[in-house]
Amino acid sequence: QMYGETVVVSYGDHPPTRKVVSDENDFAPVAPTPAPRMSSPRRESIKRDANVVQGAILNSEHITPGKLFNPIRTMAKAQMEKEKAALARIEARQKLLPPPVDEIKIMRKKTEPAPIVVPPLEIPEEPEEEIVLAQNRRPSTPSPVRMPTPILVPRSRRTSHREPEPLIVATSRPVSRASRTSRVEIRAPTREENDWVQEVDRPKQAQNMLLERGGNESSAGSEYGGVMPPYLPQHQSFVPHQPQPAPPQKERNALHAPKQPWKLTIRKMNFLPGEQMDDTQIIDQVFAQIIDDCRRANAYRIRAIERDNVTAILKKHQIHPEQLNRQYEISTEVKIELIQSARLWPLYFNQIFEVIEERATENVFILLAVGESGIRLLIHNPENIQSPLSVQDHFEYGDIKDVMLEERQLLTIRTRSNMLVHLRTDQASQIRALIEKYLYGSAKTRNFVIGSSDYITNEPDHLSFAKGQRIELAEKSGVPRGWMHGRIHNRYGIFPAEHVVPEHVDERGNHPDVPAILNSPLSIYETRGDAYGYEYAEDGNGREKHTMLEFALLYFRPPRGDKRKDWSWKEVAKRVMWTDRPMQQSLLRLEGTEANKLACDVFLNLMKFMGDESFKKGESVTDVVYRIFMTMKRLDILRDEAYCQVIRQTTNNRSEKPDSAVKGWRMMIILTSFFDVSSVLKPYLMKHLADVANDSRRPFHGTAEQCIANLNKTVKFGGRKFLLNSNEIIEISKGKTVKRQTYFIPGGHKKVVNTSSVTVVEDIIKELCSDLNIRSASEQQEFVLCAVMDNVQSDVYYAKNDEYLLDISTELEQKKTGYSFHLRRAVWLHPLRLDSALYIDCMYYQILPDYQTGLLVNPQNNGHFSAATLDDIAKLAAYVYLANEEYRQHAIDERMVVTLLPQTALLSRIVTTDMWVDRVERKLRSMDTAISVAHARAAFLEVVEKWPSFGAQFTRVLSSTEHDREIAETVISVNRAGLRILSGDNYRTLAEYGLSAIGPVAKFSRGTTDFLDITVRGAERDIRMTIQTDKASDIARLISHYLFVYKTNKTTITAEAHRLN
Secondary structure, eight states: OOOOOOEEETTSSSSOOOEEEOSSSHHGGSSOOSSOOOOOOOOOOOOOOOTTTTTSSTHHHHHHHHTHHHHHHHHHHHHHHHHHHHHHHHHHHTTTTTOOOEEEEEEOSSOHHHHHHHOOOOOSSSSOEEEEEEESSOOOOOOOOOEEEEEEEEHHOOOOOOOOOEEEEOOOOSOSSSSOOOEEEEOOOOGSSSSSOOOOOOOHHHHHHHHHHHHHOOOSSSSTTSSSSOOTTTOOOOOOOOOOOOOOOOOOOOOOOOOOOOOOOOOOOOOOOOOOOOOOOHHHHHHHHHHHHTSSSSSSSOOOHHHHHHHHHHTTOOGGGGGSSSSGGGGGGHHHHHHHHHTTTSSEEEEEEEEEEEEESOOOEEEEEEEEEEEEEEOTTTTOSSSSSSEEEEGGGGHHHHHHHHSEEEEEEETTOEEEEEOTTTTTTHHHHHHHHHOOOOOOOOOEEEEOOOBBBTTTBBOBBBBOOEEEEETTTTOOEEEEEEEEEEEEEEEEGGGEEESSSSSTTTTTSSSSGGGGGGGOOOSSTTTTTOOOOTTTTTTTOOOOHHHHHHOOSSSTTTTTGGHHHHHHHHHHHHOOSOSSSSOOOSSSHHHHHHHHHHHHHHHHHHSSSSSOOOOOOOEEEEEEEEHHHHOOOHHHHHHHHHHHHHHHHOOOSSTTTHHHHHHHHHHHOOOOOOOOHHHOOOOOOOHHHTTTTTTHHHHHHHHHHHHHHHHHHHOSOOOHHHHHOHHHHHHHOEEEEEEEEETTTEEEEETTOBBBBBHHHHHHHHHHOOOOHHHHHHHEEEESSSSSOOEEEEETTTSBHEEEEEEEEHHHHOOOEEEEEEEOOOOOOOOOOOHHHHHHHHHHHHHHTTSSSOOOTTTTTHHHHHHHHHHHHHHHHHHHHHHHHHGOOOOHHHSSSSSHHHHSSSHHHHHHHHHHHHHHTTSSSSSSSHHHHHHHHHTTTTTTTTOOEEEEEEEETTHHHHEEEEEEEEEEEEEEEETTOOOOOEEEEOOOEEEEEEEEETTTEEEEEEEEOOOOSSSEEEEEEETTTHHHHHHHHHHHHHHHHHHHHHHHHHHTT
16 A cells, blocks of 8 residues: 555664665554664563462462472473573564664655556456455454555564454455355464563554555556565456545553463461551451461361361351351451461461571571461471471570571571571571561551541542541651541541541550550559568659669668668768678668577678688588578578678678688679579669679679579579588589589480589470470470489489479489489470481480380280281381391391390280291391481381370389279370370270370379379260379379470470371
8 A cells, every 4th residue: 555655764863764665574664663672681580579488389388398399399490491481582573673763754746646447347156255364353344445455563562452453355356257266364463372562652643644544555657666566466456446544543552461370369478576456358358368278178387276276266156157158247256266366376377488407417408487476497298288397396586585697698596595596598688587576576556546527528639537437547758737647448548637636545555645654664563662661762753773872772771860861872882882890780671689680690601701700610611601591591581681791792892801702702693593582672683783794894794694694593493492512512612603414315325514503404404405406495395304313223203394403413412322314205296306316316215115115016906916017016126127236247036036026026926936037037128228227216216106105104003993993903104195094914905085185183192002083074074083003193293294295385286296196
């Protein structure tokens, strides 16, 4: 239609040039295009969102850390190849694009060409052949004959949807009567076949010119007609007609996104500190999220027990399953209850990151989960479809001291027990910021106002509300003075401040109209003293200074009379500074002559201990310390008096004795290890010690820091129960405050730990568990420290976690009994970890004796073993053989196989010793005998962990009575499965009760016989069991230990405890 015309084209800053349109390729640049394209560099891969784990399906529903799940990594690699190929195709297409056109001018000849006269032709009956070139086909009436028009394909970058372009039809004359013509349609590629299609707006003038140009004049009479004739199909000619104007087309910009191989979802990942659920729309969405996750076959981080909890809540409120499809019918209170329950789940509301834990000997790929209840290190097991995530370690925020970013990708978590966890990840800074939010709190204070009058407006940027409606204030810049910006649900806008009043109580529970002092932490102290009759002191601003001068001014006995107004600061200062003379009256205003006399005796003995007063004949340092201790135990008020005396004698000490001040601070170490102080003196004492400890230029700052630690331990655990023995007193007076104590671990391992006067059993368990790579406080609760006596019976004393180690040592030394401390695992609820060689040895050598005695093997009711049990025994015997370096040097014979098998298996008449030798040798031939000793022991533990009696402690009792049914000579077994009663001959199970059914456990005695009373909750009625045994205390302690760990960490370990049952 436009062939042969002159087109003026301007490229960028170059001058306009004339060009003759000879074919459709010359006309292709008519459509304007964007600025010149530069070859864009390769797009970087999309950065992962902080809430999405790489390589995950449906936002980390199936979490797959680095080298643990190859199929998903293969899928991810294939997807990356597809994206790379798509980018390559786009770059290739960009290279073929023409240069951009900035301006278009179409020059027409003023003279019209002469019309071409064509004689009429006879039209045959056969249908004409049509060639249709179209991008979009739509039904329409037959269009008139037109000249062929080149197809204009806009070249662009942004995706666009346009109205269908007009059909361009060319009708030809028949070739022959015999040949049968047909309608041929040629379609351009649809939009969906392109990856991205983009279009820019044309200039309005050029657009109108193109739309008004329905066709082109014939080139027969044109001066350019002989250059390039119009394209005609072979053996066909066209009948020209006057061109018809095309209907006007209006282009619309649009964005077309092709279907991608991923799915984006919006989830509530975690709750921040102080976050409240007060928005009904958020409550509805979180509730719908939980219900949707519970309905899945493999729930999203939801275990079976947690899904059962959801079912129980819905049943309690009589919510029918069909109502879950109409959640608007469910009350908000039910939704909030379910959400609050879900917030207690250990894995659900957590952000999970892939990290590499850097240990001393190896680097391990693990998952880090950060949530409300703490930090968890997870192990992913893709083979376990129901519970693919297992908790390896758990750190509560109260146990975390600091989170440091040592390098850009190295995050270090320091616990209060000085344990370090090194994690390497690209998201280290993001993880640190998230953990610090939970440590220090970062929830923004949400302010609310109440509408004092109706404000109704039609302005789009204003917020309408009714009187009494609650509005949350939201920050926004550019709000005019006298106006506020807020929201009601999802409606945002500004409103005049005169229509609202502040809400009386904010979210933190503070009252704006109440003085700030009543909302401060200082309000926890009583307004008037405590049981000792002290008065509460405040300065002019209502805040304490907590200096000893203030304490002396308020609570010390005045030097003259009983009026404080007669005091001078010089006189007060003398009462808190060192003196070389014994006191004639107490520092505090004590009532009674006896209390005053005892206070003076304490001060005199203190001067003797410090060397400022001579000893009497026959007196020793031990005698002096014992007198001070006995006096302080006799009258509690003298504890504060003794502390004040030590503070006085160590302040501005000018004694001629060079070690006077040193011994005074050592006495402070002893006092803080044994005695607490009153709530009134405590802030003053802590400030005095902190002032010395925080200034490295002052002498004894290290001793003051130790005193602070001792006092905190004393407040937490109550202080030492036994008086120091003479050796400990002498050593402390010489400056030796720690004792090197040896602790043994199963497997022949031992460790020497510096034990101070305030070291408790819990501290030793934590340190030894840290060597076993057990860092979770919940898992450390399963271990106990016991003292094994060096006697014939090898009696065992199980120490409590809050007992002081030196108290136990003092008591045993007084009995003149040899002893040694051993670490043992008493509770076996957490699964085995097998990630530490020392841990494997410890567990192996603790389980091996019970295996060899046959206590772990459960026979059937007929007394025989099943085929699966016999196969496991042969496999375990092979692993025991490979786990011993000496055994590997010799072949298995009848003598050796006896040491490899349980004793109960040797009693079997079906399988003889020769047959056992053959079974074990066959197992060895099927194994890799080149494995290390540690791997063999780990494989042994993996097999025996699946047995029902794994980790059980067995106690033989004289008799047990259940509902007046007495059974003599039974064995009591306590483990993760609960309480079981076994027969005394072949260990058959007679009765079994789960941990959740065990009720109160009480010990009582009748004469010289000990009994244990156990209540078991039944479905219909409770069962009461009475057990006669001399080990009643040990059984009661173990059951209580299991119940404590089970109830404390039920949400964390329930699934793991029953995973192998």
